Amino acid sequence: MTQPVLSVSNLTTSFLTNGGWKSVVRNVSFSIAPKETLAVVGESGSGKSVTALSIMGLTPPDRSRIGGSIKLESTELLKLSPARMRHIRGNEIAMIFQEPMTSLNPVLTIGSQISEALTLHRGISQREAESETVRLLERVRIPSARTRINEYPHGFSGGMRQRVMIAMALACRPKLLIADEPTTALDVTIQAQILDLIKTLQEEEGMAVLFITHDMGVVAEIADRTVVMYDGETVEAGATAEIFSDPKHAYTRSLLAAVPKLGSLHGIDQPTRFPTVDRITGVAKEPERRANTVNEEDRPVLEVKSLVARFDMPGGFLRGPSGRIHAVENVSFDVRPGETLALVGESGCGKTTTGRCIMRLTTAKSGSILLNQADLLALDGRALREKRKGIQMIFQDPYASLNPRMTAGEAIAEPMLVNKLADSAEAYAKVGELLKRVGLLPDMAGRYPYEFSGGQRQRICIARALAVEPRLIVADESVSALDVSVKAQVVNLMMELQERLKLSYLFISHDMGVVERISHRVAVMYLGEIVEIGPRAAIFNNPQHPYTRKLLSAVPVADPTQRQRKRSIANEEIVSPLRPLDYAPPKRRYRQISPGHLVMDSNLDRVDLMGSSNRGPFCK
Amino acid sequence: MIAGNESIAVEAPEQTRADRLGAWSILVRNPITVACLFVIGAFFLMAIFAPWIAPRDPVKQNYLAMSQGPSAQYWFGTDRYGRDILSRTIYGARPSLALGVLAPLLAGVAGTIIGMLAGYFGGWVDRVVSRISDVLMAFPSLLLGIMISAALGPGFTNLIVAISFAFLPRFIRVARASTMSIMAEPYIDASVASGQTWFRILRKQILPNISGPLIVVATLWVATAIRIEASLSFLGLGTQPPAASWGNIIRDGLTEMLVNPSAVIAAGFVVTLCVLAFNMVGDAVRDVLDPESRD
Numbered sequence: 072m073t074q075p076v077l078s079v080s081n082l083t084t085s086f087l088t089n090g091g092w093k094s095v096v097r098n099v100s101f102s103i104a105p106k107e108t109l110a111v112v113g114e115s116g117s118g119k120s121v122t123a124l125s126i127m128g129l130t131p132p133d134r135s136r137i138g139g140s141i142k143l144e145s146t147e148l149l150k151l152s153p154a155r156m157r158h159i160r161g162n163e164i165a166m167i168f169q170e171p172m173t174s175l176n177p178v179l180t181i182g183s184q185i186s187e188a189l190t191l192h193r194g195i196s197q198r199e200a201e202s203e204t205v206r207l208l209e210r211v212r213i214p215s216a217r218t219r220i221n222e223y224p225h226g227f228s229g230g231m232r233q234r235v236m237i238a239m240a241l242a243c244r245p246k247l248l249i250a251d252e253p254t255t256a257l258d259v260t261i262q263a264q265i266l267d268l269i270k271t272l273q274e275e276e277g278m279a280v281l282f283i284t285h286d287m288g289v290v291a292e293i294a295d296r297t298v299v300m301y302d303g304e305t306v307e308a309g310a311t312a313e314i315f316s317d318p319k320h321a322y323t324r325s326l327l328a329a330v331p332k333l334g335s336l337h338g339i340d341q342p343t344r345f346p347t348v349d350r351i352t353g354v355a356k357e358p359e360r361r362a363n364t365v366n367e368e369d370r371p372v373l374e375v376k377s378l379v380a381r382f383d384m385p386g387g388f389l390r391g392p393s394g395r396i397h398a399v400e401n402v403s404f405d406v407r408p409g410e411t412l413a414l415v416g417e418s419g420c421g422k423t424t425t426g427r428c429i430m431r432l433t434t435a436k437s438g439s440i441l442l443n444q445a446d447l448l449a450l451d452g453r454a455l456r457e458k459r460k461g462i463q464m465i466f467q468d469p470y471a472s473l474n475p476r477m478t479a480g481e482a483i484a485e486p487m488l489v490n491k492l493a494d495s496a497e498a499y500a501k502v503g504e505l506l507k508r509v510g511l512l513p514d515m516a517g518r519y520p521y522e523f524s525g526g527q528r529q530r531i532c533i534a535r536a537l538a539v540e541p542r543l544i545v546a547d548e549s550v551s552a553l554d555v556s557v558k559a560q561v562v563n564l565m566m567e568l569q570e571r572l573k574l575s576y577l578f579i580s581h582d583m584g585v586v587e588r589i590s591h592r593v594a595v596m597y598l599g600e601i602v603e604i605g606p607r608a609a610i611f612n613n614p615q616h617p618y619t620r621k622l623l624s625a626v627p628v629a630d631p632t633q634r635q636r637k638r639s640i641a642n643e644e645i646v647s648p649l650r651p652l653d654y655a656p657p658k659r660r661y662r663q664i665s666p667g668h669l670v671m672d673s674n675l676d677r678v679d680l681m682g683s684s685n686r687g688p689f690c691k
Numbered sequence: 692m693i694a695g696n697e698s699i700a701v702e703a704p705e706q707t708r709a710d711r712l713g714a715w716s717i718l719v720r721n722p723i724t725v726a727c728l729f730v731i732g733a734f735f736l737m738a739i740f741a742p743w744i745a746p747r748d749p750v751k752q753n754y755l756a757m758s759q760g761p762s763a764q765y766w767f768g769t770d771r772y773g774r775d776i777l778s779r780t781i782y783g784a785r786p787s788l789a790l791g792v793l794a795p796l797l798a799g800v801a802g803t804i805i806g807m808l809a810g811y812f813g814g815w816v817d818r819v820v821s822r823i824s825d826v827l828m829a830f831p832s833l834l835l836g837i838m839i840s841a842a843l844g845p846g847f848t849n850l851i852v853a854i855s856f857a858f859l860p861r862f863i864r865v866a867r868a869s870t871m872s873i874m875a876e877p878y879i880d881a882s883v884a885s886g887q888t889w890f891r892i893l894r895k896q897i898l899p900n901i902s903g904p905l906i907v908v909a910t911l912w913v914a915t916a917i918r919i920e921a922s923l924s925f926l927g928l929g930t931q932p933p934a935a936s937w938g939n940i941i942r943d944g945l946t947e948m949l950v951n952p953s954a955v956i957a958a959g960f961v962v963t964l965c966v967l968a969f970n971m972v973g974d975a976v977r978d979v980l981d982p983e984s985r986d
Contacts, residue, residue: 430884456886464884472877476899482878485895486885532881539885 074144076246076279077126077164078102081139084118084125092136095121097303099139103247108273108280110294110311112287114326114554115525118303119283123249126281127166128156143247161192165240167233169252174236175224181208182220185239192243207238210275211268230261237268241276248273249281254289258417259581263625266293285555287330288584288627291315292634299323312631324348329559330629331584333611340608342411342589344566345559364409364569365591370444371405372542372575373429373462378402378438380424384649397648398424399435400599400656406543409569411576413586413607415622416596419647422579425596426545429577430464431455443542460490463536467548469528473520479506479531480516486538505534510564526557530564537568543575550585562589583626587611592667595619598648600659605668615662615670714979724975727968734965738784745778750933758951768953770943776954779935780961786847786929786936787965791917794854795909801855802862803905807893809863810870821867824860832857836919840928850929854919858912865908869901903980910976914969921962937962 084096096118103109113119124130125137128148141148143163148156160166168174176184185207186200195203201220208216211234224232233253240248250269254262270293273280282293290297290311297314299307299322307320318324325348336343344358380399383392399421406412414422427433429440431447440447442461450458463486466472473482483505484498493501503513509530520528529549536544546565550558562585568574580586586593587607594604595618603616614620628634661669719725737744746766753773760768767776809820827835832854839853840846873879873896882892923929924938932939937958944954 427880430880432880432883456888459884460886462884464881466877466881468877472881474876474878474896474900477895485882485887489885489887489891535881535885 073105075102075104076107076144077281078142079122079126079139080142082122082125082141083138084121084130085136085138086130087134087136095303096125099298099300099303099305101298101305101308103279103281105246105279106273106277107296108270108282108294110282110284110290110297111300112284112290112297112326113300114285114556116302117300119285119300120251122300123166123251123281123283127160127164127249128153161188161245162243163245164247164249165243165245166249166251167236167240167253169255175227175232177224180221180223181227181235185220185235185242188239188242203242204238207241208235210241210272211235211238213238228261229257230264233257233261233265234268237265237272241272244276245278247279247281249283251283252285253282255284255286259583260417260621260625262289263627266627269293286627287315287327287555288629291629291631292627294631299326315629315631321348325556327629329556331559331582331588332629333584333587333623333626334628336587336607336611342566342591342607344563345588347559347563358563361566362570364573365407366409367407369408371407371441372443373577374405374439374441374444375425375429376403376439376441378425378428378440379436380421380428380433381436392652394649395652395654397599397650397654397656399428400648401659402438402596402599402601404594404601404604406575406577408542408575409573410592411569411578411590413578413580413590413593414596415580415583415586415593417581417622420596421599421648422596423547424599426464426547426577426579429545430462431459432464456490460486460539461541462543462545463539463541464545464547465529465532465536465549467551469525469532469552470520472532473528475520478517478519479511479523479534482520482531483516483535483538486535490539492539501538502534505537506531508537508568509534510560524557526553526561529553529561533561533564533568537572541574543577545577545579547579548581549578551580551582558585565589583623595622600671602671603669605664605670609665609668613664613668615664615668619670714976717979718975721975724972727971727975730964730968731972734784734788734961734968737781738788741782741785745775745781747775747778749774749778749782749935758947760951761953767957768951770940770954771947774933776940776944776957779940779954780937780957782935783937783940783958784961784965786924786934787917787920787962790847790851790854790920791913791965791969793851794916795858795912797851797855798858798912799862799905799909802859803866803898803901805859806863806866807870807897807901810867811874811889811893811897813871817867820863824863827856827860828864830857832915833919833922836923837926837928840923845928845931847930850920850923853923854916857919858916861908861912862905865904866901869904870897873897873900907973907977907980910969911973914966914973917962917969918966 079102080100082096082099083094085092085094099122101109111119111122121130126141126148130137137149143159148159151159175181182201182204185204186197189195189200189203190197204220205216208220213219213231213234227235253269254265257265266289269280284290294311296309297311298305299314299320301322307314307318307323314323315327318327328346328348331345341361341363343361346358347356378399379401382396382398384394384396385392402421402425404412414425416422424433428435429447435448438448442458445458447455447458477485480499480502483502487493487498487501488495499516502516506513506515511527511530520531523531550561553561565576566589569576576589578586578589590607592605593607593610594601595610595616596602597618603610603614603619610619611623614623660672662672663669751774753769755773756765756769757773758769758771759765762768765775765777767780770776770779805820809817830838835857836853839856840849843849843852879892879896882896920929920936921938921941924936925942927942929938930936932943940958941955944952944958948955
């Protein structure tokens, strides 16, 4: 056996807090062989990122203490001087981060940022550095690299920036690449491209990769071996295939149970809850089959007809608009009582704008939105407030969607008081009931939002939405920001509430795994239009539109045995719906595949061509 | 049993935010701030209980004891009308502190309302309000105070109006900008969706969240208000003699400063001490409530 590139033993990292030293990582040991990919997986607060920072020596020196040993080949990193460590960083170990949008300096060109790393670490001339930069950008498959080195980061999309970050990391041919959640902020199709790229580059360059992630799907896709962390400790370590097929620890089991697996609902008509696993005993409980909540005969709660929303892009000073974003273009669908319609697509596809138009939070340009046959777009003032309470919304960020100065109880009581559904005493009595209904305790009503965790806050948001007894809830990426296991719990809660209250959901999401669990029907949006809509089974088992297929094939499968064969590394980007002012949207026709399953009659290539360039959304 | 109950045990809420420790307990941790608070407290007690504390009537002239230096009888001496400077200085705290509290309070209330409306509604309301406050901002507060009190005539009420006007744009700006940033928060969307009217959203959702920076602005401008009152009274536009004010004590003492400096020194000292104490407390409040706005 060759010497491992990195061996970490008994790593313990503590931080100085108000109450003294607090260990965040305890006794973590692992090693990475050359050309190997090791995934460190865990939920927020598990200490996975601190492990990476400790290896890089990037924890604040005066407020942190690192114990144990970190060896890069045979060098003990913890004993190195800061100057030697600086040499190791970049030359021997490189790191890429989660946020590609903020990891690049916005006032320097891409080329100068990469060649700076080259001249600094490899001591080559400016001229050589430039040609090396072009070579590196070509390696990370950035098209027309020679011209793009003179551009600034704002002209690059998130995926392209992450490629630039990888190019920078590769600049000095490191032995070890640490990737800290490198694809978490990216769309699923872009994520697939970046994962493929990292895999290919690893083979080409022969480096070891330490991959830090919370996403079991990504782990299954990329890692040879896996370390599962929980609360600062390693709970399980081993070959990825073994961990997935035969998880030993109860925590690993509960984590795996919560991971949505695409295709796991094959042959089941109704939405199905996530299985629950007891964290202590590790005993799994399969979810019971769900009763049908939808009656085909019922009149839809919500009917959206030919909804259009466009935004003008401001031109320069004293000039008219320079272009127009066709955010939502001729979108029609309906939602029946007790039904969940999922609206899926990637960032910028118009799914959130559709949701906001329905809530009248964004002004639609034309179309109609019928809630129980009353057109919301035609209403105003008091009448609108009266009708609108039939729809409520749950937002993505559970931290920002509660007023920090209001207690949970006040937040939940407020909608009842405003709509005069209850007087003060009744409202507060109902708050306790609602808290219980969403799985919290009634005496939590007096607490402020900062006293709750993310999942609990999202439950409070659900309770607040339920307070006015809505028929429909628009859930805009409501579980996307939550940890896997918490996500499963909140999704299960939403399904339970649907059964009990016959709620309808418009579930806006990019997460196909969750969508498969929760939805009755799915609408796929692309560039502001619905390209395919139909029953969940039809969309997932018989996708017709090329974009739907692409979206589904990009989802990482949380099963290492089904690891997808390497695709050719695509480098297309998400196309922008920014159009010239005189753009007239083409007439669309839909083809019926089976009852209720409609697909747009056009091919993706044509759509792509009209979407124009391969650049960032605002480049002309 | 709801599947989610386990989450209560599993997820630990993140650490308590510093501003929840209570602004007051952080404030009183600094001994200098505590000392300044004591000074301010003493000034207020002095202003409120002036009739009991002051040894003599501050406006009573005594031609037998004019322009005297400090003595056991007159601790700070007397001015050229034979009035007791100690008593005048004690009474002088009244207009200074009344104005120092009332002007920022008035400007704060009016500016917050105007600024929140501009920030909430945007559009032409915002454009009109912003341009007017830009124009007001272009004048230094003291100059604006002089202009307005010159136009309205001297007097205490006019002085409050003048200084409040001069302070108004500062509050409008802070209230408007804070409102606009809170407007982007999803909980405002949630409030709109649950049927709240704009008035209720401003009152219950936005106001509690922007009060921190506004309190900071108010405390910082108390010191300025006291200084402006002293300056205007010194110029003869503020508190009118024979009523005592720190500004007009200095003005009266100026003519004989070279022979009998006790009036100028006494009033000058209390103005400096008072302004300094309010400024230090204002800075400390800002550091606690609104640390980002630090220069």
